[in-house]
Amino acid sequence: xxxxxxxxxxxxxxxxxxxxxxxxxxxxxxxxxxxxxxxxxxxxxxxxxxxxxxxxxxxxxxxxxxxxxxxxxxxxxxxxxxxxxxxxxxxxxxxxxxxxxxxxxxxxxxx
Amino acid sequence: xxxxxxxxxxxxxxxxxxxxxxxxxxxxxxxxxxxxxxxxxxxxxxxxxxxxxxxxxxxxxxxxxxxxxxxxxxxxxxxxxxxxxxxxxxxxxxxxxxxxxxxxxxxxxxxx
Numbered sequence: 001x002x003x004x005x006x007x008x009x010x011x012x013x014x015x016x017x018x019x020x021x022x023x024x025x026x027x028x029x030x031x032x033x034x035x036x037x038x039x040x041x042x043x044x045x046x047x048x049x050x051x052x053x054x055x056x057x058x059x060x061x062x063x064x065x066x067x068x069x070x071x072x073x074x075x076x077x078x079x080x081x082x083x084x085x086x087x088x089x090x091x092x093x094x095x096x097x098x099x100x101x102x103x104x105x106x107x108x109x110x111x
Numbered sequence: 112x113x114x115x116x117x118x119x120x121x122x123x124x125x126x127x128x129x130x131x132x133x134x135x136x137x138x139x140x141x142x143x144x145x146x147x148x149x150x151x152x153x154x155x156x157x158x159x160x161x162x163x164x165x166x167x168x169x170x171x172x173x174x175x176x177x178x179x180x181x182x183x184x185x186x187x188x189x190x191x192x193x194x195x196x197x198x199x200x201x202x203x204x205x206x207x208x209x210x211x212x213x214x215x216x217x218x219x220x221x222x223x
Contacts, residue, residue, distance in 0.1 A: 004154070033210070042117075042200050042213030043155065056209040090154050097209055098143050102154030 004103035021076040023091030032074040037088040117214030130188040132217045134201035143204035191221045
């Protein structure tokens with residue numbers, strides 16, 4: 001059984017660019033959530049996907065968007081990057097929406 | 112109120128001592144309260160969790176104490192070990208939003 005894998009591990013972008021982050025969920029998990037973790041802070045909920053539909057969203061602007069694919073893998077897209085978007089982006093998969101299994105994250109730096 | 116408060120921000124404990132981290136919440140829609148452990152360069156990992164109808168849950172050296180009326184819960188780490196040095200996050204599950212609200216974290220250092 002493989003765990004949650006995220007790619008890339010690190011990414012450097014400049015302000016105004018667009019970025020796509022990828023996540024493969026743990027085998028058997030049909031729900032994927034994305035969280036943003038700023039340095040020294042707890043993770044903040046971005047959105048959740050269940051069976052390819054967004055079924056929950058946190059307080060993030062529309063330039064944060066996502067997709068879930070039939071194999072339950074997922075993408076997080078961020079348009080018009082801002083300096084404050086620099087953070088660790090965490091993907092978590094779950095089977096019952098309560099027990100989250102996190103990947104190691106993608107560290108995004110916006111210059 | 113979606114916030115989960117957590118204290119202390121950092122904690123230093125001697126090997127063999129007890130580490131105690133406290134959290135508080137306001138939203139009565141929260142229905143599940145996990146604790147996560149995060150090592151540098153890794154994502155958070157589920158440590159232990161409790162539901163609000165239970166006052167205490169113990170798993171090995173880790174115990175959650177839950178006070179529903181006070182809307183407070185805490186993590187106790189007995190016989191703390193240097194390998195427990197990590198950042199700990201309390202969290203609360205919002206059954207309506209289907210999301211977790213995390214506390215700001217406690218950085219624990221266990222001295223050998």
